[in-house]
Amino acid sequence: MRRILIPLIFGLAGAAMLISLGVWQVQRLAWKEGVLTGIETRIAAEPVLMPENPNPDADQYLPVRITGMLGQPPLRVLVSRKQIGAGYRLITTLSTDKRTILVDLGFIKVDQPIPAFTDAPVTVTGNLNWPDDRNSSTPENDVAGNIWFARDVDEMAGMLGAEPVLLVVRNTSETDPVATPLPVDTAAIPNDHLSYAITWFSLAAIWLVMTGYFLWRTTRKPKDDET
Template identity: 75%
Template sequence: MRRILIPLIFGLAGAVVLIWLGVWQVQRLAWKEGVLAEIEARIAAEPVALPARPDPVADRYLPVRVTGTPGSEVLRVLVSRKQAGAGYRLVTALRTADRAVLVDLGFIKVDAPLPEIPPGPVTVIGNLHWPDDRNSSTPDNDVIGNIWFARDLDQMADRLGTEPLLVVARDWSETDLGATPLPVDTSAIPNDHLNYAITWFSLAAIWLAMTGYFLWRTTRKPKGDVT
């Protein structure tokens, strides 16, 4: 009995820890799904006027309606879309009566010409966003060649003479601006808690199976042992 007590305690303790980690990930999954549901509801809410002083935390994903005149210069941000392949997000200025902001018009294919932006006022319906496109492997933006690898708002705003504030369009009034909108959504927000939970529960099952097998081997009598 003594020779199996320590392995038994060790095996059960390890299984308890692994199962607890799995349960914790299930709880995290429920929390993350609630957060995503709140974000999706916020994204789809009725648009409001552009805030005077938007806050990057409190106003992230805020739906807004902005009427202004598009700028003549369009920045190309290199992206890739499933089924469509490589292309560009188009970012330009939108100038209202008292301010100028950045607007992400949407997607064109990499070999498509830049669309002609109408000179007259347009109304853009979209969401405020402070994108985090850059990581350690992202190249520097080619400002001269007009190929951007990240939506660096400060650098774009400096180039176009606007506030470092981005409206990602999901629709616009009447005028076709020549791009397919890429509205903000929750697809880029990671939610891997279900996979983590399955991993921990699977490890717990394997741990218990290995513990059981070890105890069976330990307690099994060798052949020929009749004592």
């Protein structure tokens, strides 16, 4: 009995720890799904007027409607769309009598010429966004060649003489928009808690099987020695 007591305690303690990690990931999954639901609800809400001083924390994803004049030439951010291929997001300015902000008009194919913007006022509906496109593997922007690899709002605002505020277009009043809108959504927000939970529970099951096998071998050993 003493021979199996310590391995049994060790095996059960290890399994309990792995199971607790799996349960924690399930709890995190419920929390993250609640966060994503809240963001999706905010994105789809009725648009409001542009805040006087938009805040990256308080106004992230805020739906906004604004009318102004589009500026040009736009900045091009290299992106890729499934089943379509490489292309650019077009980032330009929208100016009213009081202010100038950045607008993300959406997607054009990489070989498509940038169309001319209308010289009439345009009403744009979309969501405020301070995107976090850059990571450790993102190249530096080719500013001279007008090929950007991340929507660096502050840098773009400085280039175009606008406020560091980006409105990602959902739709416009134009009958023939210059680009296909890529509205804000939650697809880019990671939610891997389910896969993590499955991993921990699987490891717990393997740990228990290996513990059981070890205990079985331990209790079988005296009989094997007799033969």
